[in-house]
Amino acid sequence: MKKLILALLTVAFIAPKGFSQDVNTVQPSIMVIPFVKEGQDIRTIIDDSPILRICMTKVKEGFDNRGFTTVDFRAKLKAAMASQGMEMDNQSSIKQQIIEMSGADIYVELDGSYHPSSSGNSVTMTLNAYDAFSGQAMGSKVGESGKFYTDDYGKLASKAVEKCIDPFLDAMNTKFADIVENGRTVVVNIGFDEMSEYSMDDEVGEDELPLSDALELWFEENAYKNDYHIQGVTSTKAIYDAVKIPLRDPSGKNYRATKFALKLYLYIKKDLGMSCSKDVNGTTIYIKIK
Amino acid sequence: MNKLVRITPALLTLLFFSFAFSFHGVAQKEGPPTAQVNYISSPENGTMMVKVIGYGKKKEAAINQGEKTIFEVLMYRGLPGSPQTQPLIPFDKQSKVKQDHKKYLEEFFDGNYKTFIMSTNAVTELVKVPKIKYKKITLEVKVNYAALRKELEEQKLVRKFGF
Numbered sequence: 043m044k045k046l047i048l049a050l051l052t053v054a055f056i057a058p059k060g061f062s063q064d065v066n067t068v069q070p071s072i073m074v075i076p077f078v079k080e081g082q083d084i085r086t087i088i089d090d091s092p093i094l095r096i097c098m099t100k101v102k103e104g105f106d107n108r109g110f111t112t113v114d115f116r117a118k119l120k121a122a123m124a125s126q127g128m129e130m131d132n133q134s135s136i137k138q139q140i141i142e143m144s145g146a147d148i149y150v151e152l153d154g155s156y157h158p159s160s161s162g163n164s165v166t167m168t169l170n171a172y173d174a175f176s177g178q179a180m181g182s183k184v185g186e187s188g189k190f191y192t193d194d195y196g197k198l199a200s201k202a203v204e205k206c207i208d209p210f211l212d213a214m215n216t217k218f219a220d221i222v223e224n225g226r227t228v229v230v231n232i233g234f235d236e237m238s239e240y241s242m243d244d245e246v247g248e249d250e251l252p253l254s255d256a257l258e259l260w261f262e263e264n265a266y267k268n269d270y271h272i273q274g275v276t277s278t279k280a281i282y283d284a285v286k287i288p289l290r291d292p293s294g295k296n297y298r299a300t301k302f303a304l305k306l307y308l309y310i311k312k313d314l315g316m317s318c319s320k321d322v323n324g325t326t327i328y329i330k331i332k
Numbered sequence: 333m334n335k336l337v338r339i340t341p342a343l344l345t346l347l348f349f350s351f352a353f354s355f356h357g358v359a360q361k362e363g364p365p366t367a368q369v370n371y372i373s374s375p376e377n378g379t380m381m382v383k384v385i386g387y388g389k390k391k392e393a394a395i396n397q398g399e400k401t402i403f404e405v406l407m408y409r410g411l412p413g414s415p416q417t418q419p420l421i422p423f424d425k426q427s428k429v430k431q432d433h434k435k436y437l438e439e440f441f442d443g444n445y446k447t448f449i450m451s452t453n454a455v456t457e458l459v460k461v462p463k464i465k466y467k468k469i470t471l472e473v474k475v476n477y478a479a480l481r482k483e484l485e486e487q488k489l490v491r492k493f494g495f
Contacts, residue, residue, distance in 0.1 A: 068492065069494040070495065103377075105493075107377075107478065108492075108493040109493065110493050110494060111494065143389055159376065165432055204374060204376075204377060204415070205415070207413035207415075209415065209416075209417050209418065210414060211493060212417075212418050214493075215491065215493050215494075216422070218491075218493070218495055219422075219491055221495065222491075222495055289495055
């Protein structure tokens with residue numbers, strides 16, 4: 043009896059501690075970058091446009107006010123230039139490389155223009171947020187300063203940003219809420235090694251289903267809320283262009299694309315008995331069956 | 333078989349008091365439901381100046397009603413043209429939030445909302461409104477909406493930015 047009471051007390055005091063373990067929720071990293079047309083030099087754009095510099099700072103300030111720190115684009119650009127590992131010929135490629143190098147999950151592209159006129163001067167600001175890996179839009183807003191008889195374009199730029207930053211952040215936050223509720227999207231690309239003897243039509247597993255169907259059943263079971271979309275299946279490739287995975291696992295721990303990749307890897311290897319390799323780049327999972 | 337309810341003096345007294353109290357309850361309302369709030373400007377980052385019409389029988393009641401209307405609009409409707417175009421509490425979450433945070437919201441609209449008001453200026457005197465039993469007053473109110481949002485985030489009525 044004493045042992046039973048001791049056991050019950052142990053469970054009562056230890057178990058809740060185990061369940062209430064604090065987990066730091068991984069937050070998306072966000073970077074504010076200027077809009078660049080094809081062929082434009084991203085450094086010259088920032089150096090030559092005080093409007094853009096002010097707007098970038100104001101947008102960052104908007105994120106700070108919501109308790110969110112952004113990745114500093116100019117610092118990343120300087121670091122990238124110092125490392126000189128980038129392809130300097132292609133300007134839009136530089137932007138892409140900085141996005142990739144920064145590790146930002148989301149980038150906010152910012153475009154500002156100054157409109158002088160006899161009835162007053164104004165600044166217009168466009169903000170667009172994108173998922174760095176999937177390219178999915180996360181929110182957009184246009185802010186206008188309104189017309190004023192002033193040459194202080196810095197002040198006009200501030201006004202333009204102030205007018206749109208809160209609705210823009212609200213729009214982004216709605217997307218975040220959707221991700222928390224319905225999961226984040228990953229892309230799964232399943233292919234074969236050149237030397238592989240398998241194809242998508244081969245019957246595999248205990249049920250002897252064609253590999254493509256076996257995989258689809260797996261996705262049906264493992265995609266968050268059964269939400270997945272197949273872009274296409276051929277005998278050599280299967281592309282799942284939108285597979286939802288939860289943001290957190292049932293115990294509240296962060297669930298990353300790598301965990302989902304591991305789950306799929308283990309299914310192919312152990313349940314289907316096929317050798318394979320996996321690679322994860324951001325939110326894209328590559329599986330190569332050998 | 334048929335049992336009729338006997339109207340006794342005690343029952344009559346009960347009925348009388350029930351009616352009396354129900355009308356008393358209606359008379360305690362501070363004004364008609366309105367959303368007459370219009371955005372004027374944002375004097376500083378995180379603040380907004382709005383114009384609102386408050387209704388009440390006395391000046392103080394009309395001011396209180398006007399001020400409360402501002403917060404109802406910001407929290408449940410959103411204010412077009414302002415930095416808070418969307419409601420602070422999303423439409424699809426409102427009934428749940430009202431249910432889960434009933435006590436907090438009661439205390440908030442009982443007077444805590446005043447801690448987010450930076451200034452209130454009466455633009456007009458309290459004037460009679462034809463056909464309704466209330467008088468109205470026009471106010472210009474400066475609201476610290478950034479602090480309001482933070483407070484609602486802390487109290488978990490509104491989700492914080494991010495995941």
